[in-house]
Amino acid sequence: MLLYDLVIVGGGPAGLAAAASxxxxxxxxxxxxxxDKELGGILNQCIHNGFGLHTFKEELTGPEYAGRFIxxxxxxxxxxxxxxxxxxxxxDKVVTAxxxxxxxxxxxxxxxxxxxxxxxxxxxxxxxxxxxxAGVYSAGTAQRLVNMEGYMPGKEVxxxxxxxxxxxxxxxxxxxxxxxxxxxxxxPYSGGLKRNIVQxxxxxxxxxxxxxTVVDIDGKERLKGVTLAEVDERGKPIxxxxxxxxxxxxxxxxxxxxxxxxSRGIGIEMEPxxxxxxxxxSLETSIEGIFACGNVLHVHDLVDYxxxxxKTAGKNASSYIKNQxxxxxxxKINLIATEGVRYTVPKYINLExxxxxxxxxxxxxxxxxxxxxxxxYDGERMLHRKKAxxxxxxxxxxxxxxxxxxxxxxxxxxxxxxxxx
Amino acid sequence: xxxxxxxxxxxxxCAVARELSKFQVKACVVEKEEDVCCGTSKANSAxxxxxxxxxxxSLMARLNVLGNEMMENLSxxxxxxxxxxxxxxVCFRPxxxxxxxxxxxxxxKNGVKGLKILSREEALQLEPNLSDEVTKVxxxxxxxxxxPFNLTIALAENANQNGVEFKFNTEVMxxxxxxxxxxxxxxQGEIESKVIVNAAGVYADKFHNMVSEKKMHIIPRRGDYCLxxxxxxxxxxxxxxxxxxxxxxxxxVTPTVHGNLLVGPTAIDIEEKEGxxxxxxxxxxxxxxxxxxxxxIPMRQVITSFAGLRAHEDRHEFFIEELKEAKGFVDVAGIxxxxxxxxxxxxxxxxxxxKDILDLKQNEEFQAxxxxxxxPETLSKEERKELIxxxxxxxxxxxxxxxxxxxxIIDSIKRPIGAKSLDGVKRRTRAGMGRCQSGFCSPRTxxxxxxxxxxxxxxxxxxxxxxxxIVGHIKEEIE
Numbered sequence: 001m002l003l004y005d006l007v008i009v010g011g012g013p014a015g016l017a018a019a020a021s022x023x024x025x026x027x028x029x030x031x032x033x034x035x036d037k038e039l040g041g042i043l044n045q046c047i048h049n050g051f052g053l054h055t056f057k058e059e060l061t062g063p064e065y066a067g068r069f070i071x072x073x074x075x076x077x078x079x080x081x082x083x084x085x086x087x088x089x090x091x092d093k094v095v096t097a098x099x100x101x102x103x104x105x106x107x108x109x110x111x112x113x114x115x116x117x118x119x120x121x122x123x124x125x126x127x128x129x130x131x132x133x134a135g136v137y138s139a140g141t142a143q144r145l146v147n148m149e150g151y152m153p154g155k156e157v158x159x160x161x162x163x164x165x166x167x168x169x170x171x172x173x174x175x176x177x178x179x180x181x182x183x184x185x186x187x188p189y190s191g192g193l194k195r196n197i198v199q200x201x202x203x204x205x206x207x208x209x210x211x212x213t214v215v216d217i218d219g220k221e222r223l224k225g226v227t228l229a230e231v232d233e234r235g236k237p238i239x240x241x242x243x244x245x246x247x248x249x250x251x252x253x254x255x256x257x258x259x260x261x262x263s264r265g266i267g268i269e270m271e272p273x274x275x276x277x278x279x280x281x282s283l284e285t286s287i288e289g290i291f292a293c294g295n296v297l298h299v300h301d302l303v304d305y306x307x308x309x310x311k312t313a314g315k316n317a318s319s320y321i322k323n324q325x326x327x328x329x330x331x332k333i334n335l336i337a338t339e340g341v342r343y344t345v346p347k348y349i350n351l352e353x354x355x356x357x358x359x360x361x362x363x364x365x366x367x368x369x370x371x372x373x374x375x376x377y378d379g380e381r382m383l384h385r386k387k388a389x390x391x392x393x394x395x396x397x398x399x400x401x402x403x404x405x406x407x408x409x410x411x412x413x414x415x416x417x418x419x420x421x
Numbered sequence: 422x423x424x425x426x427x428x429x430x431x432x433x434x435c436a437v438a439r440e441l442s443k444f445q446v447k448a449c450v451v452e453k454e455e456d457v458c459c460g461t462s463k464a465n466s467a468x469x470x471x472x473x474x475x476x477x478x479s480l481m482a483r484l485n486v487l488g489n490e491m492m493e494n495l496s497x498x499x500x501x502x503x504x505x506x507x508x509x510x511v512c513f514r515p516x517x518x519x520x521x522x523x524x525x526x527x528x529x530k531n532g533v534k535g536l537k538i539l540s541r542e543e544a545l546q547l548e549p550n551l552s553d554e555v556t557k558v559x560x561x562x563x564x565x566x567x568x569p570f571n572l573t574i575a576l577a578e579n580a581n582q583n584g585v586e587f588k589f590n591t592e593v594m595x596x597x598x599x600x601x602x603x604x605x606x607x608x609q610g611e612i613e614s615k616v617i618v619n620a621a622g623v624y625a626d627k628f629h630n631m632v633s634e635k636k637m638h639i640i641p642r643r644g645d646y647c648l649x650x651x652x653x654x655x656x657x658x659x660x661x662x663x664x665x666x667x668x669x670x671x672x673x674v675t676p677t678v679h680g681n682l683l684v685g686p687t688a689i690d691i692e693e694k695e696g697x698x699x700x701x702x703x704x705x706x707x708x709x710x711x712x713x714x715x716x717x718i719p720m721r722q723v724i725t726s727f728a729g730l731r732a733h734e735d736r737h738e739f740f741i742e743e744l745k746e747a748k749g750f751v752d753v754a755g756i757x758x759x760x761x762x763x764x765x766x767x768x769x770x771x772x773x774x775x776k777d778i779l780d781l782k783q784n785e786e787f788q789a790x791x792x793x794x795x796x797p798e799t800l801s802k803e804e805r806k807e808l809i810x811x812x813x814x815x816x817x818x819x820x821x822x823x824x825x826x827x828x829x830i831i832d833s834i835k836r837p838i839g840a841k842s843l844d845g846v847k848r849r850t851r852a853g854m855g856r857c858q859s860g861f862c863s864p865r866t867x868x869x870x871x872x873x874x875x876x877x878x879x880x881x882x883x884x885x886x887x888x889x890x891i892v893g894h895i896k897e898e899i900e
Binding site for chain 2: 083085087099124132138140144149151152155176261
């Protein structure tokens with residue numbers, strides 16, 4: 001059996017940044033396992049720009065952003081295996097992986113970082129009725145076909161869902177000569193970043209129909225058209241509002257799901273809201289020494305935050321491996337998400353092990369204008385920050401300081417909520 | 422001139438083909454689609470019914486019980502997944518309990534073994550997620566679940582291995598009676614045959630009516646289904662039916678033989694013989710009705726929905742006979758549920774009829790066994806390592822949800838009746854059948870198909886015909 005200090009599952013932005021951070025913090029034997037044929041993960045198919053504004057203070061394309069981290073990983077001489085699928089991880093941190101050259105092999109790790117990313121929700125998850133012809137793609141699959149393989153999945157396109165990949169693909173398909181007829185969104189607001197709506201739809205005159213969904217799919221062999229309808233407040237189609245759009249392609253951008261089959265297999269405790277593992281301040285899962293970061297933990301809006309989070313996970317894994325963690329786990333503080341806040345990452349804090357500063361990330365459940373992010377230490381409001389707009393498509397964050405938490409005697413719960421005033 | 426032409430490569434046609442291949446016969450299966458198992462056989466409950474349901478004395482009842490008995494051995498001979506998980510019929514009201522007893526009596530007369538009525542408490546011991554409404558249960562331990570794709574494919578491959586030809590993309594347009602036998606006019610030219618077996622599913626009436634004045638009428642009875650992720654697959658371990666309804670056996674909740682959870686079907690009579698579109702009403706009905714017999718079904722875990730068409734003949738019976746008015750024309754028609762369960766027995770019965778017509782001799786070289794696509798998950802770690810050493814393609818996972826390797830996909834394409842499309846690969850290997858519904862693996866599977874079949878990526882289809890997956894290269898249409 002191979003022995004490593006740290007095994008990182010996934011060589012996308014999270015895995016790369018975690019590996020670099022662990023090495024910089026002194027971890028010797030690191031191995032990244034990547035299932036695709038190159039490092040970089042889904043960034044490799046994101047050839048549009050807009051990545052790295054926070055991290056590098058410049059606008060990079062996805063492959064360029066990944067390239068920066070790949071370079072760092074190579075400079076740091078971190079080992080990686082490509083085309084390698086992790087089949088199983090045991091509670092005692094034996095990783096079973098497989099590839100063409102080595103076959104099935106096992107690795108004993110001292111620590112593991114989960115960085116498997118996420119997948120797209122499929123048509124089935126929405127239960128869209130109709131036929132099942134060719135031409136119905138998830139937006140990411142179409143993105144791979146266009147940007148990596150050089151093929152056009154279709155010429156007349158309707159997009160369901162205004163997630164970022166869908167918006168990006170609306171522009172991309174238009175630039176390749178396709179006619180994108182409409183983007184329909186079930187919710188009364190977009191699920192994507194504001195800048196993507198402006199740059200990918202508005203600039204190309206592509207209409208965005210909010211509170212609309214696909215109610216029928218037509219075409220037995222290849223897609224012929226879809227029927228859109230308006231929906232009521234509960235998301236049910238309103239009769240009489242149906243409108244038929246002829247098209248040969250339907251792209252679905254209806255949400256991302258952290259890919260946690262391996263995590264569940266280990267028996268890690270999961271958070272139903274995020275579909276990611278429950279983690280503490282160190283981004284450590286319910287199993288000691290197994291950490292998680294990036295989209296496998298919760299779906300991010302910007303890759304910069306993925307890198308930042310992964311850096312923290314790498315550093316914490318390093319402390320764990322070197323047995324340098326602060327002792328004691330007496331003082332546990334719960335983070336409670338309520339009233340407009342859907343979840344928080346992390347979900348609890350071991351105060352003794354907390355760094356001086358901690359970033360808590362979360363998403364809101366609806367669109368809030370001129371509202372406040374409020375943070376309560378037990379009953380007392382300690383933060384009240386006004387924001388002009390908050391929407392489900394954009395991640396929010398607050399910072400906690402260790403000294404302040406220590407000052408607050410016997411602090412049990414930190415509650416994060418949205419308040420109108 | 423063929424001895425026999427079988428119209429339709431669904432489970433019935435393939436079962437007949439396989440049984441016929443036990444005789445010395447020049448036989449051919451013609452199919453309008455690009456593959457076997459493209460119609461009713463691919464979209465159904467995947468259940469091997471115990472046989473308590475069909476009216477005692479009917480052909481349906483006899484062949485169901487017989488087919489159920491035969492299925493286990495057949496699954497070993499032909500290497501397809503089958504499991505006797507047991508069925509339950511649940512009843513919600515004390516006043517309906519008599520119907521359970523009637524069903525049990527009918528089943529006993531049909532020869533179904535082991536039937537018994539369970540109290541609510543006894544049933545909950547076996548199936549803890551039965552709903553609070555359930556008052557009594559008819560338990561049928563012989564009920565089973567099967568992979569309908571692999572059953573059909575296995576029958577076809579074995580028939581082919583024993584000499585039966587298959588012609589795909591071949592649609593029969595007309596059938597003309599000749600002095601000896603029949604002339605089939607197809608979109609691929611003319612075919613002559615002494616005997617015709619009409620196993621055309623929802624189209625069986627069309628072919629029957631070409632040669633007979635005694636008209637047959639088959640209505641496609643559509644059923645909508647939802648398939649749930651494997652994480653929901655252990656929600657029930659038995660197949661749970663509600664009491665039969667006017668149009669069928671009602672909505673069921675069942676594990677599949679691959680470990681998913683399946684709920685459905687509805688029963689809607691339609692005119693369109695290709696009308697496999699699901700509807701909002703249908704899917705809502707499935708969700709509502711399944712929740713009545715089994716509680717807390719995690720409907721958020723639905724990964725796909727689909728509709729299948731039962732070939733319902735007005736008289737609700739199987740018709741497996743040589744037509745008196747058209748000698749040499751053998752109907753295998755009206756094969757609606759329990760058609761899948763009955764398929765092994767249907768094959769034997771129809772082959773016997775053909776044997777008598779043509780006075781066929783035994784095929785001494787008949788090979789009864791067929792080996793399925795190797796599933797590496799059934800191997801030990803050491804065996805798996807050895808397999809990858811010999812053939813590295815088995816070390817390359819293509820479908821990450823179902824963990825299907827490139828080796829399995831290549832095997833599915835290179836087999837005698839190999840996959841030619843994404844759906845063909847999916848039905849044979851399950852690549853693309855998992856929770857991401859081929860989002861990640863379809864571009865890679867397309868590449869493998871193009872490479873192995875030496876065709877252009879542009880010509881790779883989802884399911885043959887016009888179902889092309891890509892329409893051009895990038896940079897072509899930029900003006």
